[in-house]
Every structure is written in structure tokens, then in C-alpha cells.
Amino acid sequence: MYPEDDYIQLSSLQHYMFCPRQCGLIHVAGLWEENRFTARGRVLHERVDSGEEEMRGEAHVVRSLNIYSRIYGISGRADVVEFRDQHGVIVPYPVEYKSGKPKPDARDLVQLCAQALCLEEMLNIKVTEAALFYGKTRHRVKADITEELRETTIQAISAVHEMVRTRTVPDGRYMKKCESCSLYDACMPKLGERKMNQYIRGLFDFHEAAP
């Protein structure tokens, strides 16, 4: 069990799966920059974060639900949770909204699975299915919460906890996806490793010296 002060944000898992260095820059060094991708996501979430509840067919739909797991030390908000009646048992079905399109990696799935882990612990019920809604393609992709996905998610959770505990910002190197990273300017991925580490040390010195 993790104390509440040590909880990491659900969003940190998506950052970690995109790039461990990006995760470290945001969740250890405290940097954040908006670009056109993050702005699009923020606008979509502002629409989803209305906090409204409604009945949609047989499902009770709750938006912007605060969720957490003491076992894994994670917390955040689920965009939408549909509570569905399955043969007399009410089962939560998380739906995460993403502004873009389906990704070639598991970053969205891991964040979704972490939501499932939270809901399982909070409600003491197994979550086997969930979905991602993509704003660009405007369609839902169903996701099975498989054992393999759970393992990947739990490994990512452990890695982010370790990064935050040790205040480590991993090294980075230039990749094609750096071009879509909101922290490109702060990260400077084309610089040599030594210069990057000097830069990060300078950031910590600045934060510690600030009143």
C-alpha cells in the first residue's frame, strides 16, 4: 500500500510509455509545455469533464470520476465510466477520450488499464473490458484488459514510482516522435548526453534556489 503523498498521476503512465524522459521531465523536473497536440487534448477533456451523469440505454454514465489505487499508488480521473448491468451485476466500463488517432504503441492502453485497476480496487469487481474514444477518427476502440496488458501496466507503474522516488530524469536520444513532443525545446534531444545532464542539473538547482 502506498501513502497518498506518494501517489503518481495516471497521466504519468502515458507519458512514460511515450518516452521515459518526457515522463521524468514532467513528473520529476516539473516541466510542461503545451503544443498543438496537448492543446487539442485539453479542449477535448474540457468538454468531457462536465461532471454530468446520464442514462444511456441500460448504462449509467458518469463523467470525470476521481479514481485511485492504494495498492499501486496511482490516482487521477476517468473521463467516462459506464456502469453496465451484466446479468444483474453492475460492472464499470471505463472509456478514455483521446484527441488524436489510435497509436502504434501501448501508451493509451496502459493508461486505460490503470483506470481498470483503480476501479477494480475501489469497487471490488473485475474489469475485463474498456474502450478508447479517438477524437480525430471519432470512433471507439474496444480494449480487453488482458493479463499481458496488466503486466505491462504494473511494470510501468513501478518504473514511474522509482523514477519519482529517486528523482531521476532518464537520458533521451532523438527519435522521430520527438517532433510531436511538447517538451522538445526543453529536452533538446539532439544535444549530447553530457550537456543534457548538465541542463537537468541546472533545472534542479534553479528549483531548489527559488523562494
Ligand code: SF4
Ligand atoms: S523530445 Fe524526444 S527524447 Fe525528449 S522528452 Fe520528447 S520524446 Fe523524449
